[in-house]
Amino acid sequence: MKINRREFAVLGAGVSAGLAMPAIWTGARAQGQPIRVGCSVSLTGALASTKNSLIGYELWRDDVNAAGGLLGRKVELVVYDDQSSPAAVPGIYSKLVDVDKVDLLFSPYGANLTATVMPLAKQRDRIIIGILTLASNDRLKHDKFFQAAPWGPNGAEDWARGFFDLAIANKLQRIAIIAADTEFSKTAAAGGKRVSEAAGLKVVMNQVYPPTLNDFSAILRNLKAAEPEAVFLCSYPPDSTAMVRGLSEIGVGESVKLFGGGMVGPQYASLLQTLGPALNGIVNFHLYVPEPTLKFQGIEGFLTRYQAIAKERQVDPLGFYIPPFCYAAGQMLSEAVKATGTLEEAKLAQWLHGNPVETIVGKIAFNELGDWTERRVLMAQFRNIAGNDLEQFRQAGKQVVLDPPALKSGDLVPFAKARA
Amino acid sequence: MMRTGTFATIAVLLGAAGFLLPQVVANPYYFYAGYVVLQYIVIATGWNILGGYAGYINFGTSAFFGAGVYTSAYLMQAFEAPLVVQIVAAALVGVALGVATGYLTLRIQGVYFSIATLALVVVLETVVHNTEALGGASGLTTIGPPPPAWFKGQTQYVFCVMLVLALLAVVIARWIETSWLGRGFRAIRASEPAAESCGVPTLRMKLIACAISGGIIAAAGAPYPSYAYHVEPVSAFGLLIALNALAMPLIGGTRSWMGPVIGAVLLGTIQQVATVTISSEYNILAVGLLLIAFVVAAPEGLLGLLSAVRGGVRWSAKPARKPA
């Protein structure tokens, strides 16, 4: 049996046309052509809730272009869907670099997806901005990697350190650590354990659970029995919900003064709205909350514009968590290009290492690994949440910043008291 | 059916062409995309030996693939074993896993077998999650020694390695098809009791099919750590591998070795192209609709469609549409 030649030729032609198309655009590229910035975004699959990052990029592009572009050229985004699959990422970034010939790169979302890009970025010596990735550069030490998220130096272990600092400052002695079995959670839990032990706290429970677990009553019972004063929880949206529900259903006991820390989920509008008052008292990490201590230049205008687009695209209506940092990632690039007047990556990297950048999420300075020199992960306490109205989360005073001290907008209210 | 001489010539030529390719094609992207397509040729071919020839539908292809990925990642991490050793070891692990699956499911047939293989994926994934030496959920970063200079880059190197694996897999599949093994497998597919009563050692045949199929699929996973530089359970045991492993032979045709190859090239290429052209939700939607369309319009795959058209059989009220 044979496939006849004509059929194969037709197929082949279709396929090569598809592959060659972008090559044709780039073939005609000249000085007046746009500056291309490329990345993958998880539009589908398990990480699809992070696709609002795209709005951050688009608004940055629009703002840069409205102000006349960079070096007199327009900025253009080249974005592909990585389907939340690390296996798809190397091919996509090779396409961006080798075929689309993009000038600058953002990383995919998160550490697991980015791990497959970093070797390529280092081999090709390309500048790349990390999008909420954690410790992605600790091993390769690529000198052209810059982090858009405020995890700070030694972020893998220390990003949630503010929580432990709060425990220490409030003289809490017994701590329980519960983490989902994922990179982001586990390393933070390990770091937290180290910090606690160094400060002389007693770790009374240290538990890892699989991200697919849907019943937390057993864990909560074990937790209650351990009588902790602080509970550090590193969870993902579905399990964050289950845990917060469990707080009212099963309870955690009277001993707990401080609860939360590393829960992913209560940053998003959908969970805030679902959980409502059940969140009161929880102290959790965030990257931005509308408190008076966080009035950065341009953030409010950004969020207003974001929220209009988000409504239309049915993505997170608040946009506090990821999009501002994607916009800031863009600002890091555009500020460096403006300051150096070039697209030469060595010069851009050198400039970014040497000069702090003013962004909508504040002033950022980078260390030699491209991490922020200062950790600026917020530990914020939910207070006075009433009902399930989303609007209240846009007001100050609902998520009070307790740490870092420089951005503090209030003091810790013990867990039980804040829930009463 | 192609003559053995012609087949061997084409195989050797393809292999040689592949090794010259890095000298001719400068753009690494085509090797990235090509690697994925070749990987699926190996997986689909391996799957088809059990699924197409013997009629045992393996839902859990990703268990074998993942076992291969982690075997080679571990060897790379712990002993800095060269790629060839990784591949051989992965294939052996795949064979062992195949035999174990075969033994465990000796007495069960049909969909029960499929469900058992599905369970295997979850069990293996749970084990990997709980094994510190395999990196748990964080995975392992696997950066090996630089590839031989001839290949001009890591991707070109693993592409050529995968090409060799693909050729080997196809040679094995073709050999099975024409040998006593293939006849035995086909007898099992047609009717297990009938085959048994005709003196076909069905249980042993089934074990052999599981072993060969498992070995080939696991071998397909072995170069993955060198390709992606990072392995973690989600992509190693991903649903996509299992889905493609059964969709590709179905699209090509499950009766001959050529079917999975055609299916893998076609669907694999479409997926690669769609990823960088459509690149939105509609990409997956297109794949879903394509699968439905194929099952409805060409249930015996392209090869079946082709032979139906050649034979002049009008098998549907609507005239059969030729591909492309």
Added chain:
Amino acid sequence: MMLIDLAANALASGAALGSIYALLAMGLAITFGLLHVPNVAHPAIVVAGAYAVALANGYGADPLLAALLLTVPFYVLGLGFYTFYSRAFELRGRGNSLQSLTLFFGVALVIEIGLVIAFGTDLRSVSVPYVGQSLSVGFVTLPYRFLVPALVTPAVILALWLYLTRTHGGLALRAVAHDERALSISGIDPSSVKRHAFGLATALAVLAGAALIITGPVDPFTDRSLLGRVFAVVVLAGLGSIPGTLVAAVLIGVAEAFVTTFVSPSWAPGVAFAILLGTLGLRPSGLFGASR
């Protein structure tokens, strides 16, 4: 004392969870268990059902009540779905499991993306007054968001069992599962019986969807993590046994809860499947299936 306390609670929450698994698997127990159609799109239909329930809940409807009403359109949807399926193969006599598997995988992908396009990718949930509260009996505490959906299952199973054993339609359905040709000789059209059964299974999916979304939030890709477990339940029960589904599911739920409590939560996902593999090795027809 502590130990008994933990064990009793593990038993209670495991049983509740298992009961919910049974509801998720019920539609599949009909399509796969009785009709031998490997509907891998079933979890996706369940998630679609959950979205429909969430939509109704947005207008203030109680999720379970809404689900009960939604069974009607879902039943009709199921009829249409089966008509398409049988047109695609069964009438041509070409159906084999590889083709149906691929078809249903395709359908599952289409449903997922359909949900993404219609509702976006954020987690969806419902608001009901009893979420966040729990029932305490002695030292056993059970959240209502598990208890309420868990109580739906026995009711559904009872209704289904009565239907299958006491009515003509039910007898015909079981007859189709048993021997299709004999049924057609007796003057009943097997394909209309099957279409009806498929409608029934799809209607059950919306009830399961309500149970799922009461327990916790869902997103369009939730079906992927359900797929393995529902198949495990159906096969463990033994094809065709409806009450067996509940027993098998509770067994899995309790085993998972005990492993979570006394070993480590990180081993829990493997438990269901280890039980399944063991059963298949020792007793291939499942716990309650007739030996084949």
